[in-house]
Amino acid sequence: MSKNLDIINHHESVVRSYVRNFPTVFTKAKKHKMWDENGKEYIDFFSGAGALNYGHNDDTMKQKLVDYIMSDGITHSLDMASTAKAEFLQKFDDVILQPRNLDYKVMFPGPTGTNTVESALKLARKVTGRTDIISFTGGFHGMTIGSLSVTGNSMKRQGAGIPLQNTVTMAYDNYVDHDTVVYLERFLEDNGSGVAIPAAMIVETVQGEGGINAARFDWLKQIEEICRRWGILLIVDDVQAGIGRTGTFFSFEAAGIKPDIICLSKSLSGYGLPLAVTLIKPELDIFKPGEHNGTFRGNNHAFITAAAALDYWKDDSFEKEIHEKSEIIYNFLEKIVEDYPELEGEVRGRGFMVGIASRVDGLSEKVAARCFELGLIMETAGPNDEVFKLFPPLNIPKDELQKGLDIIGESVKGLVKDPVAN
Known part of the structure; x- marks a missing residue:
């Protein structure tokens, strides 16, 4: 075993996770590829769990960041004003919000996805004066107490160590055979x-950790209509499904809805740097100054790369490219399910947030492990890790995308055709 891996396994807490699935020491990454200390090359279909939608070390973002650092640009400033922040805010409004006819105030709640969810829940309760939140089966919203309270995964919830209260879980779309909206x-x-009118409903349009479950657009529209009818705030958690992962910048665009609050993080910085925002309809922007804050809510380096990343969205060419490659991925997965009935598989997801759920116990984990051996990084999802999950960078070239898909096909073929040997 590698000396560096020995050091990590000896000193790092047993809570470490991904290093167990990808047991090597990575030294370099560029675009859609990573290399380990032995020089082995991997195609990255993981993308930092959705934090690297534009791949690793984008040249334009890197150069702008290096130039900013070398000019002694502000690194840390809490929520003081900086040129980097102002430039990001203006560009985000010009490139993202205005073309979509969206009007939101931008709140910087802290650097991570769970920070934006926590701020959204707090604000919804403050605005409405109510305490309860409705979340949905299969949902995952973060690892801090408020976010865990609206997360479905029982193992992660148990990590809180205390009762998680003031939340009600309802059935996500297609969770059961009947219409879950009528039930709600x-x-x-x-x-x-026994269910009080809640302050808010929080929903992912496509559930990542929950198993790549994609809600129908009509279902999302009905959820919005219920929220409007009952005076409930609608929070869309777009931390993983947003920033182009499902085909459009916001994952809810095709559904034609306009949430009251939107949670964004992961790929917002474009470079893997920590950055989160909470988008708030102007009439809901009622926190007192400093009522929600944090030392690292003003990551200027992330503002620089995030502003550069928005160049991808200045016209519709990037979005069209995502849709073209999404069809390649989805067609490939459909063929895998058709060619290998032994998988007992079902294709799930939307855009570049897709996977195959296998009813064969443990098979998806074996597929991911075999892919890693063959030079492809891919993880599993779902309450029982029953889904092998494809998260390639959105800008991966088509020929390299196909190479990654071929590795998946080879892995599946080997496992279902010779299960005894595996």
């Missing part, structure tokens, strides 16, 4: 249901 509204209407 019945709970709100019935004074005997």
